[in-house]
Amino acid sequence: MIEGKLNFFVVLAGLAVAAGVFAALFFISAPYGRHLRRGWGPLIANQSSWIIMESPAALVFAVCFALGSVPRNLPILVFFALWELHYIHRAFIYPFTIRDGHKKMPIAVMLMGFAFNLGNAYANGRFLFTFSGGYPQRWLMDARFWVGVILFLTGTILNRWADLTLRSLRQPGETGYRIPYGGLFRWISCPNYLGEIVEWCGWALATWSLPGLAFAVWTIANLAPRARSHHAWYHANFADYPGERKALIPGLW
Template identity: 45%
Template sequence: MNSPVAMDALLSRLFSSEEEELYILDCMAYFMVFMAACTFVTLLFENIPYGRYATSRYGFPVHARFAWFVQELPAFFVPVCLVAWTSSSKTSVLPNQLLIAMYFCHYIQRSLIYPFLIRGGKPTPFVSFVLAFVFCIYNGYMQIRYLSHYAVYPAHWITHPCFIIGSVLWLVGWLVNVHADHILRNLRKPGETGYKIPTGGLFEYVSGANFLGEITEWAGFALAGHSVQCSAFAIFTTVVLASRAVAHHKWYLAKFEDYPKNRKALIPFVF
């Protein structure tokens, strides 16, 4: 039995019909939106326990590079398996291919490149590490199973304003995110420790330039993908990363007396 047939047979044992699996994928997306709402309320009272906000309450520390690599890897590995080991005509349709390519472009960089560029980095609490790992499995399956097997777009979708604008937003967001990460990695010279004020790029306008880039990226992905699955991911990402941006902004203002007072948290000149 070849791999696509084997994977399809496995999935057919889990779901009695394609209609049932699509219903489950929709439920997963709505549950993610619900979790985004719960996370929003929680983050009003406490910062996400990672990096400079990590505490021993959330488990023993996991080495930063190891944590980033392992927790992000399922977001790449699970979709690779779904695309390579399932038989579906959707992966030969151009809009589906382009959306899947957007997803992989982000996670190839985030899971296979970014972790090995980290210089130092604060350890990640075990609970945060596990939650990120589970989320990457959950979201990776939901996004790519839907795009590779169920998403149906009209033939002219790649010329639709939603797809064009969404794709441009995705690309701009991805470039901003990668550039901001580059700036943060190079804040300290070899041998230096401690925090410094980031400068350059969008950091001249906001404290969370890297977060703004990723939020823009997945908002564009949601607009181009035009599905509840893509939108749920964008909503969850926005809730989590906007909270981080606000927390970082407050932290910078409290730590550095000379921190630029005209710099905003997330949206230039606004917020």
């Protein structure tokens, strides 16, 4: 009971922080990648940082699953599989694929990502596998479930394709930037962020849960301002950057 309240509190705190982060990121771009700059304290290698900050999401969620009390029927197994599909890749595969010539990021950024992933995996995992009381088998036939799962998988494919396209712009050891072309890059600067947002909106819909909704809101709050910063950076650094391209939403923004 007390832990149920704690879980709810973590979700509300996450939403409050998301609102602050959204406002702040329109004025300060998170200092990693192309936006890395002095003044954010000691640095750590990008690759180690990605592993350290993303692994709690995969591990804590798995522990919540192992300790969970709800019946392990198909909807619950699908939720577990989708989450781990994303986070095993993000924490243990993606860091070994980046081509950044051993760039670094501030430890402060890594710690913020670590704290977020810890709280978010706890909030979603404990809710789904314990406090929700479980999902009935008929949830599989509910449009919220299957539309959500389709959105999640579509977002995953878009996110991975776009990240692959970006890293293919560099040869091993290179650190510079080129203009990406092809697919959704024709219309927007950041299809990887759009894919990530679609994924977690799908998650919110499929799980129909407050922690799921909070995660989707957080992802938008984090990535929409960053897409705007990337877009402005491309225009500032490439005179021939395609003028018709938007930041995140084709034709709109």
